[in-house]
Amino acid sequence: MSSFIALDVETANADMASICSIGAARFENGQMVDEWYSLINPQDYFDEMNVSIHGIRQSDVHDAPNYEQASAILNEMLRGAVVITHTHFDRVALSQASKRWGVSIPTCTWLDSARVARRTWEQCSRSGYGLANVCGIIEYQFQHHNALEDAKASGQVLIAAMNKTGIDLEGWLERVSQPIDPAQSSYGPAIQRDGNPDGPLFGEVIAFTGTLAITRAEAADLAASIGCEVASGVTKKTTLLVVGDMDVMRLAGHEKSAKHRKAEALAEQGSSIRIIRETDFRELVAGA
Numbered sequence: 422m423s424s425f426i427a428l429d430v431e432t433a434n435a436d437m438a439s440i441c442s443i444g445a446a447r448f449e450n451g452q453m454v455d456e457w458y459s460l461i462n463p464q465d466y467f468d469e470m471n472v473s474i475h476g477i478r479q480s481d482v483h484d485a486p487n488y489e490q491a492s493a494i495l496n497e498m499l500r501g502a503v504v505i506t507h508t509h510f511d512r513v514a515l516s517q518a519s520k521r522w523g524v525s526i527p528t529c530t531w532l533d534s535a536r537v538a539r540r541t542w543e544q545c546s547r548s549g550y551g552l553a554n555v556c557g558i559i560e561y562q563f564q565h566h567n568a569l570e571d572a573k574a575s576g577q578v579l580i581a582a583m584n585k586t587g588i589d590l591e592g593w594l595e596r597v598s599q600p601i602d603p604a605q606s607s608y609g610p611a612i613q614r615d616g617n618p619d620g621p622l623f624g625e626v627i628a629f630t631g632t633l634a635i636t637r638a639e640a641a642d643l644a645a646s647i648g649c650e651v652a653s654g655v656t657k658k659t660t661l662l663v664v665g666d667m668d669v670m671r672l673a674g675h676e677k678s679a680k681h682r683k684a685e686a687l688a689e690q691g692s693s694i695r696i697i698r699e700t701d702f703r704e705l706v707a708g709a
Contacts, residue, residue, distance in 0.1 A: 423503070425502065425503040425579070426448070426498065426503070426529075427446045427504075427505040427575040427576030428443070428511055428572050430568055431471070431477060431568050432463075432514060433467045434467065434471055438463075438488075440461050440463055440488055442568040443458070443491065443495065444456070445495075445498060448580070456569060458568065458569040459485065459486065460482045461485055462482040462483070462484075462485045462487045463482070476566075487522070488519075488521070488524070489522040489523070492518075495515075496528070500527070502530070503532055503590060503594070504530065505534050506532075506575060507533070507535050507555075509533055530594065532590075533597060534575045534582075535550050535552075535555075537578065537593055537596075538578055541582040541586055542555070542585075544558065546601050552565065559577065561581070591679045594679065595679040595680075614642065615645065615650060616647075616649045617648050620646060620647040621648060623649075624648065624650075625650070625660045625661050626660050627651055627652070627660070627661040627662070627663060628680060628684075629651075630664055631667070631668030634665075634666070643702075643703070644702075644706070655680045655683045655684050655687070655694075659684065659687070659692075659694055660695065661695050662684040664678075664698060684696055
């Protein structure tokens with residue numbers, strides 16, 4: 422189980438840039454190993470509605486650093502990390518505050534634990550996926566609307582989801598971009614085909630990942646027609662992984678799909694697996 426940082430912010434008013442507190446918790450192998458919390462002086466007014474939620478008043482942040490000062494610590498902490506927030510509110514707030522103060526936006530990979538929860542527990546797939554409700558489902562108690570407590574809770578939601586589903590951190594980075602019900606995916610249900618025994622590539626086991634120019638079903642039919650067995654995922658039996666052209670052009674790291682990274686890992690371990698672009702696959706079919 423990989424490491425990640427869970428993060429939460431509170432704001433002084435309806436402007437998302439008015440961050441008045443930040444909490445972050447680092448998790449490794451399912452355990453919290455470090456935490457950081459700071460009040461922030463937004464140099465902005467405090468709306469009583471917001472104060473009623475988090476209890477932070479203007480007098481509390483008088484001597485606190487502003488966001489520009491805090492961002493030096495925060496950006497270094499988040500650099501290159503997978504960062505968990507519950508809904509994308511906190512991510513947008515950091516972005517808006519960074520723009521207001523003229524500092525760099527954190528460079529990290531974001532993962533929304535609310536989207537994770539909706540794909541893990543059926544009872545909150547359509548509604549009721551707020552942090553307090555989800556923590557009720559996993560029986561985790563915390564002090565809601567305290568930035569550090571909320572950050573820790575978001576991390577616990579992800580850990581509970583990984584334990585329940587068996588999907589690891591990298592898998593969730595891909596899963597959250599897919600529909601809640603995989604059967605309703607734009608990719609369609611998991612595509613599998615038996616290969617044409619007379620096809621020139623009979624014996625090859627192929628899988629697809631990324632955004633293709635044709636549907637997964639069409640791609641699977643093409644592969645099967647030339648003899649490939651089409652699988653829904655990457656395993657040690659996989660010999661070909663077809664990646665959408667645009668996905669091949671992306672930077673390395675978490676921008677690659679979980680299937681792509683798994684194929685690379687298997688290749689490094691000695692598995693006979695080839696990764697090709699969709700364009701090359703279609704040329705392969707055309708020339709068969």
